[in-house]
Amino acid sequence: MPRETGATVHELARAGLLSELPGELLAKLASRMEREEIASGSAVVREGEPGERFYVLLSGLLAVSQDALGPRRVLRPGDTFGEVALTMQIPRTASVRAIAPATVASCDRATFDEFVRPLLADDSA
Numbered sequence: 001m002p003r004e005t006g007a008t009v010h011e012l013a014r015a016g017l018l019s020e021l022p023g024e025l026l027a028k029l030a031s032r033m034e035r036e037e038i039a040s041g042s043a044v045v046r047e048g049e050p051g052e053r054f055y056v057l058l059s060g061l062l063a064v065s066q067d068a069l070g071p072r073r074v075l076r077p078g079d080t081f082g083e084v085a086l087t088m089q090i091p092r093t094a095s096v097r098a099i100a101p102a103t104v105a106s107c108d109r110a111t112f113d114e115f116v117r118p119l120l121a122d123d124s125a
Helices: 009-013 023-032 083-088 109-124
Strands: 034-038 043-045 053-059 062-066 070-075 095-098 102-108
Touching (some): 009 023, 009 053, 023 109, 043 053
Antiparallel strands (some): 062 070
């Protein structure tokens, strides 16, 4: 049964973290991503919630904030988030909310472990 592609290879290749993936792996990852439109003002993730998904911002702007520290930074297309909770298996360390209509692509923990976690391991080596 046909389904909407979560993200295109081109969209994912713009994400700095994912740009290291060979094209074939990027294509597999793209096919397993879920695309989601986020209305301005809506939360994508909330601090303290369990982290089950990894996100790539495709369009729009998202604000990252922490309860104790307030606003932290603004995410722009190509930025990724959600990896801390998945990598360290801890609750979300920040809230992420749309400050303009946005589009994100996300994947579940198993997909993250298969495609993205190895990239993070390489960075710390």
